[in-house]
Amino acid sequence: MHEQLLFALEVSLNGLMTGVLYSLVALGFVLIFKASGVFNYAQGVMALFAALTLVGFQSGQVPFAHLINAVFGSNIHHFGWHLPVILSILLTLLVMVLLAVVIEKLVLKHLINQEPIVLFMATIGLAYFLEGFGDLMWGSEIKRLDVGIPQGISESIENFTFESLGYGFFIDRLDIVATAVAAVLVISLTVFSQYSRVGRALRAVADDHQAALSVGISLRYIWVVVWSVAGFVALVAGIMWGAKSGVQFSLSLIALKALPVLMLGGFTSIPGAIIGGLIIGVGEKLFEFLMGPLIGGATENWFAYVLALVFLVFRPQGLFGERIIERV
Amino acid sequence: MKLKTAVIVATAMSLCAPVAYAELVVPWLSYRTGPYSPSGIPAADGFADYFTLLNERDGGIGGVPVRVLDCETGYNTQKGVECYEATKGEGSLVYSPLSTGITYQLIPRATADGIPIHSMGYGRTAAADGTIFSHIFNFPAHYWDGASIAVKHILSLNDGDISGKKIGLVYHNSAYGKEPIRTLEEFSEKHGYELMLIPVDHPGQEQKSQWLEIRREKPDYLLMWGWGVMNAVAIQEAANIRFPMENFIGIWWSGSENDVLPVGERAHGYKALALHGVGNGFPVFDDLQKFVVDAGMAAGAGDQVGTVLYNRGMYGALLIAEAIKTAQEIHGVADITPAMMRDGMEALEITEEKMTALGLPNFGPAFAVSCENHGGNGIAMVQQWDAENGEWNIISDMIQSDKEIINRLIMEDSAAYAAENNIEPRC
Numbered sequence: 001m002h003e004q005l006l007f008a009l010e011v012s013l014n015g016l017m018t019g020v021l022y023s024l025v026a027l028g029f030v031l032i033f034k035a036s037g038v039f040n041y042a043q044g045v046m047a048l049f050a051a052l053t054l055v056g057f058q059s060g061q062v063p064f065a066h067l068i069n070a071v072f073g074s075n076i077h078h079f080g081w082h083l084p085v086i087l088s089i090l091l092t093l094l095v096m097v098l099l100a101v102v103i104e105k106l107v108l109k110h111l112i113n114q115e116p117i118v119l120f121m122a123t124i125g126l127a128y129f130l131e132g133f134g135d136l137m138w139g140s141e142i143k144r145l146d147v148g149i150p151q152g153i154s155e156s157i158e159n160f161t162f163e164s165l166g167y168g169f170f171i172d173r174l175d176i177v178a179t180a181v182a183a184v185l186v187i188s189l190t191v192f193s194q195y196s197r198v199g200r201a202l203r204a205v206a207d208d209h210q211a212a213l214s215v216g217i218s219l220r221y222i223w224v225v226v227w228s229v230a231g232f233v234a235l236v237a238g239i240m241w242g243a244k245s246g247v248q249f250s251l252s253l254i255a256l257k258a259l260p261v262l263m264l265g266g267f268t269s270i271p272g273a274i275i276g277g278l279i280i281g282v283g284e285k286l287f288e289f290l291m292g293p294l295i296g297g298a299t300e301n302w303f304a305y306v307l308a309l310v311f312l313v314f315r316p317q318g319l320f321g322e323r324i325i326e327r328v
Numbered sequence: 329m330k331l332k333t334a335v336i337v338a339t340a341m342s343l344c345a346p347v348a349y350a351e352l353v354v355p356w357l358s359y360r361t362g363p364y365s366p367s368g369i370p371a372a373d374g375f376a377d378y379f380t381l382l383n384e385r386d387g388g389i390g391g392v393p394v395r396v397l398d399c400e401t402g403y404n405t406q407k408g409v410e411c412y413e414a415t416k417g418e419g420s421l422v423y424s425p426l427s428t429g430i431t432y433q434l435i436p437r438a439t440a441d442g443i444p445i446h447s448m449g450y451g452r453t454a455a456a457d458g459t460i461f462s463h464i465f466n467f468p469a470h471y472w473d474g475a476s477i478a479v480k481h482i483l484s485l486n487d488g489d490i491s492g493k494k495i496g497l498v499y500h501n502s503a504y505g506k507e508p509i510r511t512l513e514e515f516s517e518k519h520g521y522e523l524m525l526i527p528v529d530h531p532g533q534e535q536k537s538q539w540l541e542i543r544r545e546k547p548d549y550l551l552m553w554g555w556g557v558m559n560a561v562a563i564q565e566a567a568n569i570r571f572p573m574e575n576f577i578g579i580w581w582s583g584s585e586n587d588v589l590p591v592g593e594r595a596h597g598y599k600a601l602a603l604h605g606v607g608n609g610f611p612v613f614d615d616l617q618k619f620v621v622d623a624g625m626a627a628g629a630g631d632q633v634g635t636v637l638y639n640r641g642m643y644g645a646l647l648i649a650e651a652i653k654t655a656q657e658i659h660g661v662a663d664i665t666p667a668m669m670r671d672g673m674e675a676l677e678i679t680e681e682k683m684t685a686l687g688l689p690n691f692g693p694a695f696a697v698s699c700e701n702h703g704g705n706g707i708a709m710v711q712q713w714d715a716e717n718g719e720w721n722i723i724s725d726m727i728q729s730d731k732e733i734i735n736r737l738i739m740e741d742s743a744a745y746a747a748e749n750n751i752e753p754r755c
Contacts, residue, residue, distance in 0.1 A: 007540075007544060011540055014540060018534060021534075069629065070629075135361075139629075140365050140369060141366055141586070144590045146592065151567075152570075153569060170543055170568075245533055245557050245560055246557070246586075246589070246590025250363040250557035251533075253533065284537075285537050288537040292537065296527065297525070297538075300529065300534065300537060301530075
């Protein structure tokens with residue numbers, strides 16, 4: 001096979017894998033938007049906060065240590081233990097559920113029946129608060145996240161492709177794990193929303209708030225559930241991205257990568273988030289491979305948005321978004 | 329009665345009025361928030377702690393206390409300019425922007441206002457030409473020195489012959505990251521290597537395309553001009569494609585603990601240029617511990633002392649403090665003005681004897697600043713990460729950059745700047 005074609009194939013495969021990582025972030029946005037019509041600006045920061053909390057629990061870090069030391073003149077930093085990964089993840093999940101409860105009680109409850117833009121502004125405030133709160137709680141230094149996910153080139157794939165095609169493909173083992181996790185996550189979320197009682201209530205709220213309330217579904221309870229699930233998705237995204245780059249502030253910027261995915265896939269579709277992520281991932285990588293050398297490279301950031309905008313010209317609601325029909 | 333009341337009011341006013349006292353105001357445009365805060369915090373702490381040490385141990389400089397004026401920029405150029413405008417009226421002696429973008433914006437403003445800027449190892453490289461850039465200083469070394477020193481290190485690994493080799497530059501796609509390109513192109517003509525350019529967009533969290541390209545093109549060596557999360561991701565990806573770490577060399581802004589710790593043991597062997605010594609094994613750290621950290625006066629939690637970027641901030645403060653001393657000696661006054669500060673910076677001379685007396689033997693190069701040369705002598709070292717012990721080690725002697733080519737490039741660039749801005753050469 002022609003060398004350039006093999007390179008393009010390798011780039012496409014890696015684009016698909018990267019797209020899955022984008023989708024993981026986009027899923028959190030979709031869940032909350034679907035259930036409450038809120039575009040949660042804080043989703044990226046939630047991923048950062050979840051990852052910070054996970055590392056904090058795992059390494060036995062004392063929360064608010066800097067604040068405690070500054071106020072009381074003490075010098076405490078760690079409890080001296082290292083928690084197992086599973087226990088740390090469960091505790092982090094508990095924190096994300098608590099966070100959902102607090103957000104509902106302190107923010108969302110007071111904004112029922114407000115315009116979507118008001119709720120959006122509230123999530124901007126939440127993002128800034130959570131960012132500072134995370135820093136205060138766990139410190140701002142870069143932390144290493146090690147939950148045992150293998151990293152580096154998959155030698156079996158490299159050897160297999162070398163023997164069969166004459167060129168060994170690079171696939172990161174972390175990306176393979178991320179793809180498997182994303183698949184399990186999407187199946188679980190689909191089963192949860194289609195077949196569980198809470199899932200059906202969630203869909204009812206998404207379809208019509210008033211109708212859902214009239215049959216006794218608690219809007220506030222549903223919001224807590226949705227924000228908890230979004231917190232869980234944020235934790236998964238935080239783990240995958242944190243394992244790649246360490247846990248630090250920039251993790252919150254992965255939300256920027258989710259926006260074109262949402263524009264393309266639609267804000268209300270879980271499959272849309274996945275397909276959108278894959279298209280953006282492959283599109284930006286192939287464009288960089290083919291056009292990057294001609295126009296100076298570093299095209300990925302802007303090309304993802306251009307690609308999404310092109311799709312919007314033909315389908316304003318996104319590939320899988322709900323068509324808005326307004327009759328006079 | 330009225331007179332009595334007036335006397336009481338006048339007395340009360342005089343007691344309440346602020347007492348004018350001398351102080352040396354040294355601004356630091358910090359970023360303790362935002363995506364670059366893990367790098368901004370230790371540098372800001374090191375800078376502030378050194379001046380706290382001078383205040384607590386020596387009573388300031390020449391008997392005048394130093395006030396560090398910290399202004400938060402979030403590494404945002406616009407905020408940096410706002411910080412400058414908001415603080416320049418407070419008697420600010422010299423600005424340390426800690427950002428190439430902010431430095432570029434401040435060059436014409438600070439020059440017009442007569443306030444010096446110290447962009448240590450960053451900013452506009454051509455500012456080393458003091459005949460054109462009267463108020464901008466980038467000693468002890470600048471980006472083009474860095475590029476030359478990296479190439480010299482590679483030369484030393486190849487018995488002085490790198491013709492036919494392929495050297496890649498992974499760079500932050502910004503004014504900062506693009507700085508060394510021109511120099512590396514010149515050196516490629518001189519030494520016969522092939523230069524491969526690999527830009528990475530801000531913030532650099534996702535670099536898969538770039539590293540697939542590197543894997544395909546198989547460069548012999550890689551240089552990196554990165555900042556923030558880009559560095560750690562690049563080192564991670566280099567490990568992923570099994571690029572030999574000892575052939576991967578970052579500029580001094582790509583060589584802190586933040587860049588290697590997230591990668592774990594796979595970062596072992598990664599190299600970076602070093603503007604100064606590493607670790608806290610220097611006598612000055614005993615004083616810092618005693619007078620600053622133990623006294624509860626540290627700018628941060630005291631947990632950054634001795635890290636690369638803490639040392640960077642501390643070194644910047646030390647050079648400014650020595651320039652203040654020089655200015656005081658030249659003008660015979662302790663409470664100096666920005667104009668006097670500029671004179672002090674221009675006459676600064678750092679010797680090994682001076683560094684030893686300051687508690688930092690063999691920490692940084694000896695150099696002298698002059699009216700013509702604002703960039704120092706262009707000397708740096710190479711450090712290498714030891715992942716097993718979690719520490720950087722200096723692995724080279726002081727390396728002198730190739731001044732022959734660099735000075736020519738600086739003259740060309742500064743002449744172009746002078747022509748654009750109608751600046752008459754001085755000195």
